[in-house]
Amino acid sequence: MRNIWTIAKREYDHYFISPIAYVVAFMILLTIGIIFAINLYYYIQNAFQSFGSTPDVTPITGAFGFLLVLSIPALTMRLLADEARMGTLELLLTAPVRDFELVAGKWLGGLLFILSILAVTLIYPILLNGIVIGNFTIIPQLVTPGIDRQLMFSSYLGVILAAASFLALGVGISAVFTNQIAAFFVTLSTFVFLWWLIGFPANVLQGTSGEVFRYLSMQTHFYEAFNSGRIYLTDIIYFVSLIALGLFTGTTAVEIRRWS
Amino acid sequence: MIQVNGLTKDYGARRAIDNLSFDAEQGEIVGFLGPNGAGKTTTMRILTGYMPPTDGTAIVAGYDIVEESLEVRKRVGYLPETVPLYDDMTAVEYLKFMAELRRIPNADDRAFETLEMVNLAERANSYIGNFSKGMRQRVGLAQALIHRPEVIILDEPTIGLDPAQVVEIRNVIREIGKDRTVLLSTHILSEAQQICDRVLIINKGKIVAEDTPENLQSRLAGSQRVLLHVRGETDDLSAKVSKVKGVRDVETKDDGSVEFEFSAGQAVRPQVAKAVIQAGFDLLEMRPIGLSLEEIFLELTRENTGGKKAS
Numbered sequence: 001m002r003n004i005w006t007i008a009k010r011e012y013d014h015y016f017i018s019p020i021a022y023v024v025a026f027m028i029l030l031t032i033g034i035i036f037a038i039n040l041y042y043y044i045q046n047a048f049q050s051f052g053s054t055p056d057v058t059p060i061t062g063a064f065g066f067l068l069v070l071s072i073p074a075l076t077m078r079l080l081a082d083e084a085r086m087g088t089l090e091l092l093l094t095a096p097v098r099d100f101e102l103v104a105g106k107w108l109g110g111l112l113f114i115l116s117i118l119a120v121t122l123i124y125p126i127l128l129n130g131i132v133i134g135n136f137t138i139i140p141q142l143v144t145p146g147i148d149r150q151l152m153f154s155s156y157l158g159v160i161l162a163a164a165s166f167l168a169l170g171v172g173i174s175a176v177f178t179n180q181i182a183a184f185f186v187t188l189s190t191f192v193f194l195w196w197l198i199g200f201p202a203n204v205l206q207g208t209s210g211e212v213f214r215y216l217s218m219q220t221h222f223y224e225a226f227n228s229g230r231i232y233l234t235d236i237i238y239f240v241s242l243i244a245l246g247l248f249t250g251t252t253a254v255e256i257r258r259w260s
Numbered sequence: 261m262i263q264v265n266g267l268t269k270d271y272g273a274r275r276a277i278d279n280l281s282f283d284a285e286q287g288e289i290v291g292f293l294g295p296n297g298a299g300k301t302t303t304m305r306i307l308t309g310y311m312p313p314t315d316g317t318a319i320v321a322g323y324d325i326v327e328e329s330l331e332v333r334k335r336v337g338y339l340p341e342t343v344p345l346y347d348d349m350t351a352v353e354y355l356k357f358m359a360e361l362r363r364i365p366n367a368d369d370r371a372f373e374t375l376e377m378v379n380l381a382e383r384a385n386s387y388i389g390n391f392s393k394g395m396r397q398r399v400g401l402a403q404a405l406i407h408r409p410e411v412i413i414l415d416e417p418t419i420g421l422d423p424a425q426v427v428e429i430r431n432v433i434r435e436i437g438k439d440r441t442v443l444l445s446t447h448i449l450s451e452a453q454q455i456c457d458r459v460l461i462i463n464k465g466k467i468v469a470e471d472t473p474e475n476l477q478s479r480l481a482g483s484q485r486v487l488l489h490v491r492g493e494t495d496d497l498s499a500k501v502s503k504v505k506g507v508r509d510v511e512t513k514d515d516g517s518v519e520f521e522f523s524a525g526q527a528v529r530p531q532v533a534k535a536v537i538q539a540g541f542d543l544l545e546m547r548p549i550g551l552s553l554e555e556i557f558l559e560l561t562r563e564n565t566g567g568k569k570a571s
Contacts, residue, residue: 006360010346017348091344091403094308095361096333258311260271 003101004108007092011079011109020078024071025117028064035063036124055128056147058227060121061155065162065222068114069195072163073187075113076170077180079106080250084178084257093258103250107164107171107243114163118156125152151229158226161239162218166191168246175253194218261286261411261441262307266316269302269465276302277465279316284458286410289437291456291473292445299465300445301341304413307443308338321410334362337404341415343396344403347389351375351399354388355406362407374402378432394425401429405436412436414444418451430455485509486529488518489545490536500539504531519549 015021043055083089092102130141170187177183199217202210214220225235262284269276277299284290292300306313307320309329318325321335355371364370375381378398418426434455446452452459453473461469494516502510506528509521522528536543
């Protein structure tokens with residue numbers, strides 16, 4: 001476990017000197033910021049009417065989930081492909097580190113980086129909710145008595161699980177390919193498939209087969225469950241299975257690399 | 261410390277190393293000498309736990325390389341041919357990272373100590389990306405020494421360095437090899453001669469000879485070749501040299517110098533010198549021409565096909 005942490009720490013530090021990571025962080029935060037501003041405008045408009053939408057975090061977390069599809073391939077493409085190219089994979093594979101620890105460390109480092117970006121978006125719920133401690137209002141509340149915190153918790157949990165799954169798959173694919181660009185495109189196509197394409201048969205097919213496709217689509221678990229305030233075991237199992245699949249693929253790919 | 265027994269590795273249909281067996285004791289520096297593609301790197305990768313062998317076994321630092329790979333990796337320091345460095349880290353950050361992976365307490369102190377061993381302490385906080393080739397090689401070596409391993413495996417540690425850097429790296433290796441087992445590969449014979457206690461010559465995945473560098477050379481140098489350079493007219497120089505007893509194979513070069521051969525152990529050179537001077541030539545130079553690695557290989561392969569067993 002300590003090895004996983006050592007590798008994750010180095011990976012996390014590496015993101016902060018990598019231009020791609022800054023571009024990704026910038027893109028995500030800019031998009032989220034614009035979406036927040038637009039939503040805020042509508043909230044204010046609606047506030048003057050007797051009925052209207054209540055402000056909540058789901059537009060932010062929903063957009064974040066979609067942005068993960070586009071940004072995570074750029075973050076994971078170099079994880080193992082680059083080590084192989086630079087020859088440092090030989091260093092890690094001859095150090096007393098298990099193949100799984102190496103793959104899991106890379107994954108954890110990426111997850112910590114995404115969580116750092118996600119942490120920045122917490123400023124939006126804070127702006128919506130305000131900060132009130134006892135009788136002191138530090139930041140005034142936009143809505144009384146504040147936003148739905150359970151919904152906020154479940155949607156952020158959804159983003160974390162989706163990010164963890166995407167990263168695991170990305171690390172796995174990066175371990176298979178020596179070429180970063182190949183890793184990037186295969187990862188991106190896998191995500192597009194999981195996020196959008198697999199959902200189409202679900203709308204067409206009837207009965208059990210439709211249900212199967214429905215379960216495989218990540219949007220089902222992301223938007224219809226976590227991002228709507230519902231936390232079910234089946235959705236958690238879905239994401240955990242994807243994480244396991246990604247890390248298993250990565251570990252196996254590294255092992256295969258030793259043999260060839 | 262290292263016991264290799266019948267090690268074999270196939271890459272698809274190609275056999276990279278073929279039934280390799282050898283030993284290395286503690287405090288011994290063993291040189292692995294061979295041309296490119298001979299199987300040196302493959303052997304080293306197997307011994308360091310990077311890849312498993314197709315067949316055969318090896319015990320390194322008391323542990324089986326396949327069954328107890330992690331235990332072996334804890335006790336072996338390895339410098340691969342492509343020095344594995346992270347350009348975005350400083351030398352000390354890199355070594356600290358390796359020290360942490362190897363669970364060394366006080367990783368910071370150890371990183372600095374190790375940089376001192378390779379004379380790089382003053383550049384500890386510089387980025388590896390800005391280092392010269394020689395400095396990179398030294399950081400790589402420091403990485404292999406960070407956990408003070410019992411066995412050190414170095415793949416071409418002096419390749420691509422300038423002569424001053426080569427001497428420096430060799431000194432470091434000699435120093436660390438005093439109480440550890442060092443296995444290093446090279447294709448430079450003189451390097452093997454200078455630092456190794458024992459040399460294994462490997463060709464096409466097989467050990468073709470194994471001996472001390474001195475024995476190896478004298479065995480191979482059954483005859484010695486000498487270059488002779490004189491001032492002035494050299495027309496009948498080769499004729500004069502040929503008359504000396506023991507001299508054979510006399511050859512005049514385009515620049516007027518003369519090369520000849522004699523059987524090792526015979527005192528032919530003083531006779532030749534006398535003859536040259538008596539004939540009225542001004543003797544400028546007379547020096548032995550060593551056998552190059554290529555010649556040694558040719559020699560060895562010839563020995564093998566001749567049915568005589570080398571080693």
